Every structure is written in C-alpha cells, then in structure tokens.
Amino acid sequence: MSWKRTGSVDPLALANARVQLHWAAQAVAGVGRTLNSARPDDSHTNFCWSDVHQALLQEPIEGVTCGLRLSDLTIIVIGAKTDERSLRGRTLDNAFAFVESHFGQRLHRPNVDLPDHAVMRGARFDADEAHLAELARYFANAASILGDDARCWPHHFDIATLITLSGHGEEAHTIGIGLSPGDSGSPEPYYYVTPWPYPDASRLGELSVGRWNTIGWTGAVLSALSFADVEQQEELVRAFLREAMSIASSA
Numbered sequence: 629m630s631w632k633r634t635g636s637v638d639p640l641a642l643a644n645a646r647v648q649l650h651w652a653a654q655a656v657a658g659v660g661r662t663l664n665s666a667r668p669d670d671s672h673t674n675f676c677w678s679d680v681h682q683a684l685l686q687e688p689i690e691g692v693t694c695g696l697r698l699s700d701l702t703i704i705v706i707g708a709k710t711d712e713r714s715l716r717g718r719t720l721d722n723a724f725a726f727v728e729s730h731f732g733q734r735l736h737r738p739n740v741d742l743p744d745h746a747v748m749r750g751a752r753f754d755a756d757e758a759h760l761a762e763l764a765r766y767f768a769n770a771a772s773i774l775g776d777d778a779r780c781w782p783h784h785f786d787i788a789t790l791i792t793l794s795g796h797g798e799e800a801h802t803i804g805i806g807l808s809p810g811d812s813g814s815p816e817p818y819y820y821v822t823p824w825p826y827p828d829a830s831r832l833g834e835l836s837v838g839r840w841n842t843i844g845w846t847g848a849v850l851s852a853l854s855f856a857d858v859e860q861q862e863e864l865v866r867a868f869l870r871e872a873m874s875i876a877s878s879a
Contacts, residue, residue, distance in 0.1 A: 637758055646763055651747050654738045655720065655735070671779070677780065698767060711730065720750070743812065766807060790802055837854070
C-alpha cells in the first residue's frame with residue numbers, strides 16, 4: 629500500500645464527515661455485536677482495513693463479510709455475490725435495515741456513548757464527498773504504517789495496534805499505536821503513541837516532532853495540522869512513531 633497524500637482538505641473541517649462515518653459504522657458493527665461470541669476486549673465488533681475495497685470490514689459470518697467504504701459512505705456486503713448500498717440521502721435506520729436484510733435478523737444497536745449528530749435522530753446522511761475521500765486516505769495511510777494487525781474500534785473509531793512489552797493481562801506493559809480521525813478534544817486527525825501503565829510525565833523525553841499529552845491520558849500526539857503541508861508526510865509520521873515508541877518503551 630502506497631502513501632496517499634493528505635492535506636487537500638483542512639483537517640479541522642473533517643469533523644462532520646467523521647461523525648457521520650462513525651455512526652454509519654455502527655450499522656456494520658452490528659454484525660459482530662450480534663452474531664459473534666462476545667469477547668472481553670470487544671474485539672468481536674472491530675474492523676480490519678481492506679485496501680482492495682478501501683473499506684473497514686467486519687469478520688466474516690458464515691462466508692459473508694460486511695463493511696463500510698469510507699470514501700463514498702457506502703455499505704458493502706461480500707459473499708457469493710457483492711451487494712452495496714450508498715447511505716447518501718438515507719438514514720441510520722435504512723443502514724441497519726440493509727445490513728439486516730443480508731443476515732436475516734435484527735442487529736443490536738450500539739450501547740455506548742457516541743458523538744452527538746443529527747443522523748442519530750433520523751436525519752439523512754449528507755457528508756461532503758471530498759471530506760469522506762480525505763478521511764479514507766487517513767485510514768488507508770494508517771493501515772499501511774500499522775500493518776495487518778491494526779484494527780478499528782467502533783466505539784472510538786480509531787485504527788490502532790497494541791504492542792506488549794512485558795507481562796500479561798492487567799499487569800502487562802504495553803504501547804498503543806494508532807490514528808484517531810479526530811474526537812471531542814482534537815477535531816483534526818492525529819497519530820498517537822500511548823504507553824500503559826501511564827508513566828510519570830517527568831520521565832518522558834522531549835520529542836523532536838509532535839508533543840506529549842498528559843491531561844486525561846498520557847501519550848505522544850502528532851496532529852494532522854503538523855504535517856498537512858509537509859512534502860514528505862510518510863517519513864515524518866514514521867519518524868514520530870519511532871521516536872515516541874522508543875521513549876515510551878523506556879519511560
């Protein structure tokens with residue numbers, strides 16, 4: 629997978645499209661939420677990235693895979709034949725109904741807090757096409773850097789992977805590495821490196837690019853605002869991740 633340049637859209641302008649995708653993903657995540665055996669870490673609901681389909685895909689259920697193509701807000705169902713449904717001009721109920729028609733039963737709705745948006749109250753999806761395409765590029769780039777183990781979680785809608793340095797279970801020393809497409813604290817996309825347990829802030833060495841966040845959670849952050857106009861975007865992101873992982877692993 630080759631890097632797809634981002635920055636053609638102001639990173640701060642992506643919030644509306646991002647939240648609409650977040651809600652659309654809930655209809656697709658309903659497959660794992662309902663038909664997979666529950667797992668303690670909620671991994672039965674998560675997505676992998678498919679560069680072939682340019683989509684977030686759920687685990688297949690009896691040979692049928694459901695996904696969300698980000699670039700045009702379209703649900704895809706891949707089985708003996710492929711079916712798809714654009715959500716533009718349709719509602720969240722329409723999205724669930726389409727997925728349910730392929731699996732033959734009502735799917736569980738999300739039971740977690742999600743960003744507020746009119747689509748959760750019946751409004752029609754209408755995200756800007758250029759903004760959707762830009763967010764798809766962010767996800768594709770993150771998947772290319774994070775590798776095949778990266779997963780997108782429908783609750784936070786970030787794509788990430790976890791490295792275990794030592795220990796097991798709750799005693800494990802880990803580093804989470806990922807991309808958030810934005811959230812209530814940072815509306816623009818950002819890469820992050822999060823050590824666990826959180827080290828004391830005094831033990832975190834200075835970053836040459838990016839910054840350390842220590843309010844609410846501890847981790848290194850590289851905002852898309854920092855590399856939107858950079859020529860060598862991939863190199864900058866990889867350098868940030870390497871440096872932050874090195875500091876986090878010894879903090």
